[in-house]
Amino acid sequence: MKSYDVAIIGSGPGGYVAAIRCAQLGMKTAIIEKYSTLGGTCLNVGCIPSKALLDSSHHYDDAIKHFEEHGIDIPGEIKVNLKQMISRKQAVVDQTTSGIDFLMKKNKIDVYEGMGSFKDATHIKIEGKESLEIEAKNIIIATGSKPANLPFIKLDKERIITSTEALKLKEIPKHMIIIGGGVIGLELGQVYKRLGAEVTVVEYMDRIIPSMDAGLSKELNKVFKKAKFNINVSHKVKSVERKGDEVIVKADNKKGEEVEFKGDYCLVSVGRRPYTDGLNAEAAGVNINDRGQVEVNGHLQTNVKNIYAIGDVIKGAMLAHKAEEEGVFVAEVLAGQKPHIDYNLIPGVVYTWPEVASVGKTEEELKEAGTEYKTGQFPMRALGRSRASMDTDGFVKILADKKTDEILGVHMIGARCADLIAEAVVAMEYKASAEDIARMSHAHPTYAEAVKEAALAATEDRALHV
Template identity: 65%
Template sequence: EKVPEKLIVIGGGVIGLELGSVFSRLGSKVQVVEFLDRLIPGMDFSLAKEVQRFLKKQGLEFFLNHTVQSTVVEGDSVKVVAKNKKDKEVEFSGDYCLVAVGRRPFTDNLGLEKIALTLDDKGRIPVNEHLETAVPGIYAIGDVVAGDMLAHKAEEEGVFVAETIAGQKPHINYKAIPGVLYTWPEAAGVGFTEDELKAENYNYKTGNFPFKALGRARASMDTEGFAKVLADKDTDEILGIHLVGARAADLIAEAVVALEYRASAEDIARMSHAHPTYAEAIKEAMLDASEKRSIHM
């Protein structure tokens, strides 16, 4: 009915940041309390740092490494008590508290037990590589099975099942399904993150290009952000692309094509990109990954 003066958001993931950003723009003072030492844990760490930086400029406050101990409604306000990494209690007070600490599958009361379907320890329906359940002829897709809870992932799985039933040979590359953060500027990523490559001791290289060096970004006065490319150091195959900035949600589609067809950084670097566009950031990042040949840096 009205915009809260103060909003406490528990959880620094996609949902918490998106809704926190909306209320901040509407005029609320927003405080984000996060258990981990970073935001948006599923995305590349470089994006997390940049997102935190520009949201902080927009007025949001962040409290990382804070473990929520209790939430209490007191009249027209809510009190949240958390402990920081020094084990010191910190108290937050606001008009409302938004709890955004994750989602779970909606599999309760579906009558699955009537067909002898059991759930895993996270409430999901186990499926095989064809998305078929333990009951032959019954399939499950989307948020009730393992994987990211994304509408476009569920759509791909729905098509996959339909084609399987039709006797075709469908395909899903889960590493080529993008994730998007709808703040402004936006953030998006697909493929491996740099932390994932480090964990696997992968021999990789990076390419980066800042939006502030883009003619389109400067003309539109949306210069926050960058494009980042991760590629195999030996073969030049693109392993991951991560974007933060204006229209990142739209730009990530080019990155998906590159990963799906196993393009190299040089492949994309040699393709003409219209000028002036935000998409030029991807080309320039590819040039940077290809022996540091970026033209406009």
């Protein structure tokens, strides 16, 4: 039986990053993955493939809507080749996951393919092509999450599908009904809307992307309605039924009236659930709460002192970059270091177009806490760069403490906001004030100028270009 300093169950962004950092710190490391490719949900059926399809569909959307205005004439009809689009997506996934294979070899990490489960607190059974057992002084649970479902919905994975199936459809839906107006539903909805599908979103809460700042929800809702999305908020879905190639969704609106939606596909996108199926955590004595999450303390340590857990399987936002930070954190704790994670400064992003990004406190949270704050907001349409690229939707909003001017939250929607949010994270990490950003030179013309202008707006209403 092989023995290790640390073994990681799960090879998603949290797991594989934890393995690399452990190896860098001199630990003999093993990683266990039940699937034949490394990378977990994010690389195989999540972040990476969805962004590949978003980019491909964005190119198509630009071609049919904007190329002529840009002076680009394409003879003949522009057509979607969905098979090639899905094939390119898979090539991106394959290249990315093979990169993880390379990193495991480079860092001398032993990879085991098979289902990992606890025999006890220091032994893991692996059931794959062969059955074996390994021993580890420390174990990190990084088993991630799976798409959640509503108890009355029967997923057939053909017409009533999750995000996994939506990434590999063989036809463009005529009418896709999406249950859930969160990140995953809206991203995939935009993919198929661009390709020609009618898209209906049915959301239980009173707005789309309900966990983000209300101003972002309002702006994205406006953009989506302009693109002819059918958005239905404050609707409680009560049944989903398939009849042949038709799916019928029934919901109650906020008046309590029954509403019926009919389409050929229904994407169930109601969030994700922690995945501990088959882990046999009880054999190691690890506590799992009633939400299915592995319970951890401030050091991401379970109630069993040598077992840790990270990523989607524990509390907090289900984000790949959160899992990565936690993976590094645990590795450094095991090495005797004193790492730190500020969960308030982990950004959230929606990769629709325009992109939506946020870090820190929302206005709703500041109001609820009774914090006195000031707001600076700047519209993307006022930027020369936005007009040049025809990406004029959106804004940047900075929330700062009314007395100290320290930045408390940054919320943005517009072109390249997924990248722009990093500036806000850096500023807040170093306790910057709105005036600090306002005084920094930003290259012209860029989208980033909107961040400077929003900071100026928060500093005695000094924005220059509105």
